[in-house]
Amino acid sequence: MSMQTSLPKDATARSQAPSGLDAQRTVYRILIAISLVHLFNDSIQSVIPAIFPILKDSMHLTYTQIGWISFAINFTASIMQPVIGWFADKKPTPSILPIGMGFTFTGMLLLAFADSYMSVLISVIFVGLGSAAFHPEGSRVSHMAAGARRGLAQSIFQVGGNAGQSLAPLLTRWIFIPFGLFGAIGFTGIAAAGIAVQIYIARWYGRMLRSGSYLRKQAAARRVPNPALRKKIAAAITILILLVFVRSLYIAAIGSFYTFNLIESFNLSTPDAQIYIFLFLAAGALGTFFGGPLADRFGKRNLIFLSMACAAPLTLLLPYANLFWTGVLLTIIGFIMLSSFSVTVVYAQMLIPGKIGTVSGLITGLAFGMGGLGALVLGNWIDVFGVSPVMQVCSFLPLLGILTFLLPSDQLLKRWADENVSEE
Template identity: 40%
Template sequence: MINDLVTTGIVPALLPMYRDAFSLSYTQTGFIVLFSYITSSVMQPLFGAWTDRKPKVWMLPFGVFLSVLGLALTGIAPSYGWVLFLIALSGLGSGAFHPEASRGTHYASGNAKGLAQAIFQVGGNAGQALGPLMIPLFLISTGRSGLLWFVLIGLIAFLLAARQVPWYRERLEDHGRKQQQMTGKNHWWGVFLLVCVIILRSWCQIGVSAFLPFFFLHQMNMSYGHAELLNFLFLGAGALGTFIGGAISDKIGMKQLLVGSMLFSIPFALLLPYAKGGYAWLILLLFGFFVLSSFAVTVVYMQRLLPRNIAMASGLAIGFGVGAGGIGATLMGYLTDLYGIMSIMSVISVLPIVASVLAFLLPSDRKAV
């Protein structure tokens, strides 16, 4: 929760604050998300492939602390360039943390892989949801320098993660021989399709969390605090959907859950550009619930498709999706500069449709290995 609070949660919500502080264009604000997400996403599969050979338990506490520290220091960054550097540093910490944390969840889950990963991901989604909420409750009062208080949160996260290191080291020793004796084969075509679905879902998420506040501010004449509360509603509903989706997937199967998640999100994505008043609350609630209900499922699905590379699978499912969101944010910022904020809402509307088609083409999770 703490890690994702400062990366995928609060960074998109801080874009208007960074934009005002350094007089940035929409494209430049998109680059802030890009630097955050690319460093975490590109590094996650690489860290995962590296640690599949020899796990690095120390990445748990040090990764999350670096993630928080980088974000906190942007509160005193003297220029836009320093913001990009520190945001990238924060993303690097997140990239180191996630593969080991996700593997630890895999070892602790027993036969309830979907439920366990859902519990793990709900922590992350809760952090994402709390990020926008921090703006009206905290940072509007303290200003950008108030981000320095997050250093204390980083120390708390370090201590919490460090407590898990002895248990994690024991589990690695217990599972080491079993992992070496695995006979399952990696299903690379399925991996490619699943990565595409994850990218499209990530673009939906980042499009809403990063650009919906601008849409409500400029198109609906809504207050900044009210717009961020709607953002919190979307991400909070996604956290609930993640937990319920993970639990259900253990019973109905991961592919069925993933396809259903994308299909049920389509009508609310199409209604998003026309969301007003009380309808905006309902549309964002249901859109967030359905589109993010497959978040934990895709991690377990990727692990099923890559049984010999559990950490790399986690890095692809979590990290690559996050990085794709950063690329999407940059493209959306560019489109906004050219065609206006309404164009982004139209782009988001069609993404779940394409994701649904690709999800249908995935191999059955019960036959993937």
């Protein structure tokens, strides 16, 4: 009897052992799984701006109304991501992951049967809520599975999202152009697959929480800085959010409105114009993957600066390029600008250690979602001034990357974390 009693205990110990090990090593199966769901989530979210030309023609919308749709999905995610991230920092909740994808499923189901402008707005709000629920907890899972390779883990996580964004123009070309809005019904299958993968991830996440190792590490990472240092951290995070907003506004301008510029300037069809947006976003996905290793070599703040400074001359040339060079420039700009996408998240985590959800909500939520607010303004301007002049104005945005030099260096961030003192 004693032997029979001991066997279940040993089996239980063995089943719990991986959780303790997973807290120390890089868990690639989880990183790949969460990156795959990121691909699902962002491909669905990104088809919304990709189908703007279809919505404009089928529902006879103005550019301002297009801007409101972009605002609805981005601002919903913007408002909710910091809230969900703050809540999850207080009480990590694995079930948020499949529930969030359930909102995305609902949004695409509603979009498939949308027959009015208002029904489209409601549909994209559901998609925005799903994205808001996914990103803070997805970033936390990436952090939990990273082990000692945080930069690589964040790059793996983010490259899934940017790869998903890059697929949106092609998915629009193959699905929405032939089938109209009803093509959204196919994305409910992608969302359903995402729910299944999220359940698998949530179970691993739950085991990590029950092991206690992750919560102990997070509690040890948190600190209450002295007042002088707190002010410097607040100033740095404000500048970082502004930089992410500028980058996101430029990406929103390309993703939401540049198709119209290509159609107007080069007499392209909508399907052909989508190819150029795909080049921009696909190159951005590659840039995201390589950004982490480059930041490890050259420094996170340096890469954030270079991603803006090196893109600026090219963005200034873009409005005046012919069709061939437009494709070349969009590809290079996408790679360079989005190389800092994952790096800004890791940099923010260094600024505010121990609050992964809150940081992710601020950077990938609030700052990125503010790009949706900018898209609303751009839509109004395009109605008044035309698409080409507004694209020319947007070409100056990367010049604001000079603000990166107001951020503390990587070495100073490490000193703050180690000593909890302000700069001498």
